[in-house]
Amino acid sequence: MKKLLLLFLLSVSFTMTSQISKRIKVDGKIIVEGQDVDAITVFNTSSNKGVITNVNGEFTIEVGLNDLIEFRALQYQNFDLRVTEAIMQSxxxxVFLIEEINKLDEILVLTKGLSGDLPTDVSTVKTFNPKLDALYFGIKKSDEYEFTDDPRSGIENEVMHSQSTTMVNGLNIVNVVDQLLLPLFRSKVENKKTVGVPDVPVSSIKYYFGSEFIIDNFNIPAHRVEEFIRFVQDDVDFDYTHLNYGKELEFLEVLNTKSKEFLKMNSDKD
Incomplete structure (x- = not known):
């Protein structure tokens, strides 16, 4: 019996050690529209260990496959991501964080049905919270209201969504293209009506985020982002339908091809 117990304890110890050894150090960077990226908390809930970002928004943390990482700061909306194979390999x-606008729920005041007692009326009145501030890059038409869930709200299969093959380095690429690249490229089209590209509200253009994505993923120098956008759209064979929803992956393929041509052309000049 003692031998069996010893073997069991050794087996448990070996299993725990092997699970810990599977965690690797990952370098990360927080990207925001402003400059306040210092001391943002990055916490691995699976290992109960966390770090904080430096003045440049950079951090290093140990992660394992499927670990849940939380990003928390008072001035930004909470953001969580699940560690994928892509993160482990790269x-x-x-991580893009959105500024948090702290506000109270709006209260709809009716002409009747109020008791006159403020605490009682506040606790019983129906409220809603339209999130008019920028939402995470997972929602199309972010200028529309998103009402608080109620008992009639449908259930969304977020588990399947988070494991989508379009996740790269913790980002849902399709949604990033929708929210960052499409508005940016649409805004640079001069003859929008002729080519069938809709006007883009200024509020929907996240130039800083979009340019950072181009710099980080296509190796375009920061001072040549505008030049690269013009280079893509000046191509006589450029298909403006790629700026429509539903063609995000095809559009990324175009950008990947054109970025190589652009970099090669500029290296030849140098």
């Missing part, structure tokens, strides 16, 4: 994370 050993890096790039």
């Amino acid at each position: 050993k890096r994370m790039r």
Whole structure:
């Protein structure tokens, strides 16, 4: 019996050690529209260990496959991501955080049905919270209201969504293209009506985020982002339908091809 117990304890110890050894160090960077990226908390809930970002928004943390990583800061909306194979292989994370606008729920005041007692009326009145501030890059038409869930709200299969093959380095690429690249490229089209590209509201253009994505993923120098956008759209064979929803992956393929041509052309000039 003692031998069996010893073997069991050794087996448990070996299993725990092997699970810990599977964690690797990953370099990450927080990208925001402003400059306040210092001391943002990055916490691995699976290992109960966390770190904080430096003045450049950079951090290093140990992660394992399927670990849940939380990003928390008072001035930004909470953001969580699940560690994927892509993150494990690339050993890096790039996380976009959105500024949090703290506000109270709006209260709909009716002409009747109020008791006159403020605490009682506040506790019983129906409220709603339209998130008019920028939402995470997972929602199309972010200028529309998103009402708080109620008992009639449908159930969304977020588990399947988070494991989508379009996740790269913790980002849902399709949604990033929708929210960052499409508005940016659409805004640079001069003859929008002729080529069938809709006007883009200024509020929907996240130039800083979009340019950072191009710099980070296509190796375009920061001072040549505008030049690269013009280079893509000046191509006589450029298909403007790629700026429509539903063609995000095809559009990324175009950008990948054109970025190589652009970099080669500029290297030849140098």
